[in-house]
Amino acid sequence: MTRNRKRSNAPSAAPASETPPARAGKPRVLLIGTGGTIAGAARPEDGGRYRAGAIAIGRLVEDAPDLGARFDLDCEQPFSIGSQHFTSGHWLALARRVCSAAQDPTIDAVVIAHGTDTLEETAFVLDLLCPRTKPVVLTGAMRPATALGADGPVNLRAACLVATDAAAAGRGVLVALNDQAWSAAHVGKRHSMALQAFDGGEREAQATITGTTVRWRQSQAMAVAEARLRPSFENVMTASSGQPRLPIVVLVWQHVDADPGVVGWHLDQGARGIVLAATGAGTMPDPMRAALAAAAGSGCLVVRATRVGAGPVIRDSEPEPGDRDGALGFVAAGNVPALKARILAQCCIASGLATNDLTRVQAAFDAF
Numbered sequence: 001m002t003r004n005r006k007r008s009n010a011p012s013a014a015p016a017s018e019t020p021p022a023r024a025g026k027p028r029v030l031l032i033g034t035g036g037t038i039a040g041a042a043r044p045e046d047g048g049r050y051r052a053g054a055i056a057i058g059r060l061v062e063d064a065p066d067l068g069a070r071f072d073l074d075c076e077q078p079f080s081i082g083s084q085h086f087t088s089g090h091w092l093a094l095a096r097r098v099c100s101a102a103q104d105p106t107i108d109a110v111v112i113a114h115g116t117d118t119l120e121e122t123a124f125v126l127d128l129l130c131p132r133t134k135p136v137v138l139t140g141a142m143r144p145a146t147a148l149g150a151d152g153p154v155n156l157r158a159a160c161l162v163a164t165d166a167a168a169a170g171r172g173v174l175v176a177l178n179d180q181a182w183s184a185a186h187v188g189k190r191h192s193m194a195l196q197a198f199d200g201g202e203r204e205a206q207a208t209i210t211g212t213t214v215r216w217r218q219s220q221a222m223a224v225a226e227a228r229l230r231p232s233f234e235n236v237m238t239a240s241s242g243q244p245r246l247p248i249v250v251l252v253w254q255h256v257d258a259d260p261g262v263v264g265w266h267l268d269q270g271a272r273g274i275v276l277a278a279t280g281a282g283t284m285p286d287p288m289r290a291a292l293a294a295a296a297g298s299g300c301l302v303v304r305a306t307r308v309g310a311g312p313v314i315r316d317s318e319p320e321p322g323d324r325d326g327a328l329g330f331v332a333a334g335n336v337p338a339l340k341a342r343i344l345a346q347c348c349i350a351s352g353l354a355t356n357d358l359t360r361v362q363a364a365f366d367a368f
Contacts, residue, residue: 027108027164028072030101031156032094033057035080036115038152040144050144052082057113060145064153070212071160074107083115083122083140088246088346091122092237095129099237102131109135109163113156116140116189116197119175123184124340127173128233128347135168138175138184142195151178151195158209165214170224171206180205181214183223185230185368188337201337202310231364233347247349249273251342253307254284260291272354273301273345277338282306282313289323296329299355301348303365305333305341315362331361335368 033039035053039060042050058075061067078093094112101107114122123138130136139159141152159176162168173184177198186200199205206218236246250266252258252274266274274295278284282304284292296302304325306313315332316324325332333341348354348361 026070026072028074028106029160029163030097030107030110031057031061031073031075031160032097032110032112033060033075033077033080034083034090034094034112034114036083036113036117036119036140037144038113038115038139038141038155039080040141041146042144050146052115052144053080055145056080060113060152060156063145063150064156067157067160070157071164081115083118086115086118086122088125089244091125091129092243092245094122095126095237098126098130098136099234102134107134109137109160109168111156111159111163112136112138113152114138114140116142116177120184120188120198121339121343123173123175123187125343125347127184128231128344129236130173131234132170132172132227132232135163135165135171136173137163137168137181138173139177141177142193142197154179157212161209161212161214162207165207165216167214167216167220170220170227172223172227172230174206176207176209179209181207181209183226185226185340188339229367231344231347231367233351235352236347236350243350246346247272249275249301249342249345249349251275251277251338254278254288255307258285258288260287263288263291263295267295267298267300271300272349273303273342275303275305275333275338275342275345277305277307278313279307281308281311281317282332289328292330293328296355301331301345301355301361302329303331303333303341303345305336305338307338309337329355329358331358331365334365336365341365 039055040050040052041054101110119140137159139155143150162176162181174181175187182200182205186203191197207216248271250271292302312335313333318324353361
């Protein structure tokens with residue numbers, strides 16, 4: 001049975017870390033629709049094009065295999081957009097709802113239907129901002145709901161199966177698509193159109209879904225231990241209660257003939273952090289290094305990441321002492337890819353960490 005309930009977002013008396021009492025019946029899932037291709041619709045005259053977010057989450061449930069029979073679903077639709085239109089304001093709205101659900105002992109898990117374009121970013125920021133005590137799983141689709149062989153319904157079912165599995169608790173936010181589930185810390189979109197668009201990079205999936213069975217590749221104990229090592233910024237949700245968005249942190253790409261003047265321009269536009277997607281293992285030419293050093297000296301958080309798809313950026317790896325991170329006031333991204341390094345930098349700044357506490361900022365990156 002699918003219900004659309006109106007409830008207060010006020011926390012219940014039970015703390016988030018308390019295990020809710022066992023209840024008979026189907027697991028209760030808060031299912032949040034945000035739009036995206038999974039809710040996309042096309043008309044015959046559209047010539048293969050489609051409109052993202054055209055279908056409400058309640059209608060998607062009707063097309064998903066036995067969802068209503070297996071789960072007690074509460075459907076909510078805070079917005080319905082293509083995920084390319086997401087802002088950090090949307091992130092904060094979702095995070096507040098997830099935090100509220102984490103305090104509700106009657107909700108077993110949260111599943112979010114999301115566009116795939118920025119799904120990995122939303123999953124990562126929710127893992128950083130929200131309690132990791134209750135399963136949260138994001139899913140999406142590479143084909144719109146009206147397409148032949150639409151993958152949204154089976155992905156929705158897989159996400160609910162993963163979220164309500166007993167071994168899902170404590171792992172942090174997961175992403176489930178194409179019969180696999182990955183940690184938000186590792187998942188990424190690697191193909192623009194293929195059904196198998198997502199993977200975990202250098203890390204294998206935490207689970208595979210076979211029929212209605214969730215088979216975990218990584219033990220719960222190991223996954224929970226990893227989750228506890230990752231930095232948590234739950235304090236941002238209290239501090240940002242009246243804030244419309246997270247602090248501005250920009251991503252700058254290093255390439256041949258890259259203009260270092262873009263650094264100053266971003267500072268003039270209000271950037272409080274800059275992540276450089278550098279070449280190789282974090283290299284850059286002298287003019288870019290000088291511009292970023294000046295930015296760091298002015299109080300801007302500067303993170304040295306890489307544009308390469310895999311591999312770390314090691315702190316103080318430059319041969320000349322004066323070019324090293326410690327000398328210039330830079331943070332090395334380590335194993336955090338540039339796209340997610342930008343989000344981690346946003347959370348660091350929003351939580352009160354900045355260039356006057358680079359040791360703790362560096363520790364947040366080193367945790368990955």
